Amino acid sequence: MRLLRRIAKAYLAPMMEEHRTVLKRLEDDVRTIRSLLESEATKNSKHVEETTQNIQKITSKIYNLQKNLESIQHDVKTMEAELQKLKTEIAVVFSNITSHGGAPSTSKEISHTRLDSPNHENDFLREKAPIQSSKRKDERPHQVKHETSTETKMKKKVIPPEKRGGRPRVGYLENQDFTVRSAKSTYVTRKTKSPSLRSELVCVRRGRVWQVYLNLPDDMLSKPGLEVWQGGSRLFKEAYGWPLVCLDKDIEVKWDEDGAQKVHKVFEALQANDALLFKLDHTLERGRQVKRVSKGAYLTIVPETWELATGIPNDPEPTQFPGYKAYYLDTTRTKRPVFSAEGRTFVPWKQIEFVLVGQIIADYDKEIGPLFRYPPCVKAPTDVWKEINLVVIGEEGPGKNKWRTSFKPNPEDEVQSLPPELSIRRGGWYFLRFYDEDDHLVDSMDFRFMGALKEIRVRPQDNVIVPGPSGHVVARVEFHHEKGSEVIPMENLHSVRFVKKEPWLTVVEIPPDPSLDLTRWRVILTAQDPKPEVELSINIPRLWWAVADIEAKPSDLHWRDKMVTFSKKDFCATSRVALFFKLPLSLPRLRIGFEHHLRTYTLSHPKHHIVVGLAEFTDAEALQKPGEHRLRIKIGRQSIDVAKVLVSLQCKWCKFTSFEVDSLIEHVFSSHKNEIFRNPTYDEMRELVPELPAKIYQCPYCEIYVEEDDPRNPTSMITRHVEEEHHPRETLGRPVSFRIVDDIEEIRTKISKYKNLPRFQVCRFCGEKFDLQKVQENDLLEHIREVHWDKVCQLV
Template structure:
């Protein structure tokens, strides 16, 4: 039974195989006429081959398979070819057609693309629904490249097909045969796969979110014409005016710079600069480009002055602008044009010399919304006012506050945007140049044009791609004249700088330590710009913490911050604390205090040279301070914009009642106003007089010292007493009344030292001096060295103090000095 079943199964399998084979043979025979018809229709005659055979390819195996599949699925009918030369002979005469116009060609391309798109959409329809009426079925056109026009038409069709095809899903396009223009392949060459295009010729949309990017770059990013500019640079104590030529022109043949027809000399220190010789006229830069003479002209005008917008950390360089607005400016004007102080105020810095004979450089600081003016007095008595325009541009974004000056604001996360208050401003702007700030050649820069319809303008994407840096923005009008310049800094990895609420004036026990946080991304490096061993740096996740001690040397610190593998930007931290101390006239103390200092009533005498020095956090921190025992009677001290220390001579308080009142302690106070907030603190105390029994020291103890200055030799003998110095039997001031001022200051500097003054208050000094004359500098310096030597003998701990101050001189031969003394 089992054998019978097995034989039955084998018989069934054989029968099924025979049926399948018969069906295959039947289908093959049914398709053969169609294939022969396709070949016959596409084969040219012998006559036609002589005319078009080089352009007509033979259908490949892949093409035959595609035609067969199209015929079987009834999606695409068999392609019909153009009639051959013999067929054309039997056809009736037809009117001669004109070549299609451009509009007709474009319309044909659109229609073909629409047909292909409709056909591609059928690939997602179920098989049962794929029924196309015969009159609407698209056909495959086998075009023959017989001319340049035909080739262009074929290429246009290919591009239209590829664009539509790539807008569909890639996996769907492979299910529908693509329309192709047959091209002759060289013998032996590999056939390209149908439907694929070379990468450079492929159409389709970008794979990223680039909406509006092409439009933005086409409208905004533009190459800027290379133009020279008029610049100024401070070299030593002189401002050098020059023509700065773009780096791209330095290697051009025949390069020369002329002013009013005369060649200008090249600057020895700056490769790109030629020194100006006048402030007016015309500057021409000439060179050869491909054996063609080229030139650029820069007009200086006839106003008789030049205005420069200063930049850089030390404001030591600038570029000429048409008119000032806000910031730091340098105006080069004739020597006989003094500053009009009635309109411009007193100068912060005295005029400085320039490289042009007969011209001076004047410094002006214009604040936004301020009433400052740039004005000069002309020789004939009238005023020359250089009108300033209101600031037209501002930078907006995530602003991070730091204490850096003259290098622009700092922005975190992404670059700032440019904002104007009036959109009409953009109509006068031809080009905006953004570039890497700093000295040296080869720095990155690019130019773009603003969108006149927008109040805010985004910077080119290249700025954000650089992740940080110090940049400039220069705004040029349609004539390529610079009208404004702005600096800014940008760090993509920095989020915030957290500073605590600061107390500018300390409490009774002095200033307190301060913690500062840099909030940043993980890929951020924080590095001190100088050796700051006293500041504690603690890196943490997402931030870096600084511990700043109560030390005036640590209040201002500079840091380099940026991506670990990217550009670094300088960031300045300033802990705004006030310090003070006592010193001499013109010599601030080296040891600053944050607690009240103790002063004696003798320090307030009219002849005193003791000075209370005040140290402010930075330049232009406040305009003025008030110092006194009572606010109603306090003295006002203006703060110079170029200094952050204020000298308060104590002798100016000699006639105050508080100084004469010895019955109680008096407090010398400070008052100031910062950001509309008042601050008050105690700088010094004058203790009340204490009655005490005088201590009578041994009368026999004394100390001796010698000093010499060339031919003058002095001997000082010091012993306990009520104080006072005699020289050759006369009081100190009487003996040196005709001595040069420089020598008096030398001796006075020794007496003004705190510890020396305290010691001399309970000692009497008698000095004898020989050689030279009291009207020269030799005797006073010999006396000062002798007094210093005596003080070293009296208290060895004073040796270091007086030596560091420059006193003591060389050792004197005592035996020789004694012989002179006996004579």
């Protein structure tokens, strides 16, 4: 030991010393590296901090610049408009001075006069549209005025689109007299084209049937002796216009002029493979005929042989005209209107698209056009603009004498800005109509704008809101607006709560109520006179469902946002129970089913609900197993269980139910054992225990049991017993009846030699016999479970 220690001291100590030194050096190194790293990290973080600050500075600068640019743009627009207004007025005053020799007149009167004489252009207008006669300058303006207006009326018969009949959209079918109030517009240009008398076709849904009416331009309505004829039938004007009797005959308008009858064809009969296209307005019940298809809601009236080939189910609707049917189409949702006939597919209308460009304020805009902060620009490819001769823009909505103007687009530019007068109006609801060289309506669209409205924020925000476990929650809507404007609901919304009403912010809370998912509001600029206003819709895209008879009326539906419970019988093949879904307006389809087997349902009409008849799921795999199953829907990116289906096993003999086979079998075994198992019959027992006699009788007098085993004399023993033991005389003349004893239990208890007879149970379903000396009760239960469980219960 001592030696070992010495060796260790001699050899190990220096080695350890050496290692210690190395270790120390390593530790020093680590320390140096760490301090280096730390200083480096500090430097980096400082750098990151600086960069972040710089980015923030730059972002805020960009933001400020954007704001400045926005306000400059707005100012420029306003100034442009002001300038043009002034130019117009100066030109008008100037022309008035020259024509009236300086007679005093107010500029307002002058501008109205100007309005009624379409060819009386001012200098500015000439600049914009150098199309008018060159001899004008040589003549006295007041003569020119007289001559050109007469010429227009008598010879040219030009009825430009912006002066065409009736009011836009809401009232256009009534053909009210219309005066262009805002003829100040320098954008108004006149055409000097070949004579044309343009009328238009409108479609109107009357009940379930679509009817087509002819609308005539205002100028024609006042013609003396005006008559409208189609084929040999005279048409008589109704509220919506002159109803067409067919589509395959021309329509002619006749009137008296200079003692003669003038005749003009206003509608050319459809050829065998022609169809009509109408752009529907926000009611989806009326529309104007258009030449091109863009985005929006359309009605097509097509020959009966045509089939819609968009791949989306779409039932045709009836029309007034034999041989034709109507299809409702929404090109914002579906693809192009493709039709098929005689084995080929085709797109009957050329597709174009005008896009409104501007700062959009998101509200629910499907029906009355998008909402912008400032007047938008219109964008289309230049080849589309080449087709457009005139764009008419006007105030939309009911009422007479609404503001309206027009401009001729520059076919070189993709983006056309709207007349600057529009931005001076500060807000409102407007239509745009695009006409081609022949004054045919090519497309139309609506938009709204309100400069005082900055932003609308809706919480929660999603394209579909599915309820949580306790249903939908209150939604919060924030209207950010400028001072001097006000947000008010269109209807009396008692349950909507105003949380904040400040000059620049209005906050409302919308409770979870399906009738409040779509609310209508007005934003009014009270600071200006007249007060421009704009309507808008707030859509809370909540998902709701209801349970009702498959043919229930929408008014009878009780909408829910919590899980529904069904039983299996609700899904039987004859069930009339249905689930109705009220979908968010932007999502027309959902998928529904058990587990992963989902079926797709699509809305055929945006105003309808999706109806899912539960009978359609009668064969669903899930319903063939006991337990709780979830009916799940998928909509957009969300999915939710809308119903649970309790499929239980019910005892065949009583009302007992269970989800579990085991507990049901236990119940059946304990409560209904005799319905499943029975004791063996005497003959069955004899097969199992051959020593049993053929018959056992009981003496009617002394109740003794007698066994008979001789098949040739089956009653010899009992007869002998009666004769020997009892009074035969008493039995003379009367047949002696012996009771046959076949009850095994009686034999077992009454005849001592059989007291140990084995005990058997016989299955009533399959006849299998169980020797209870060899098997346990549990084996009987197992027999039911394994062989007959479906005979003792049913799925309910």
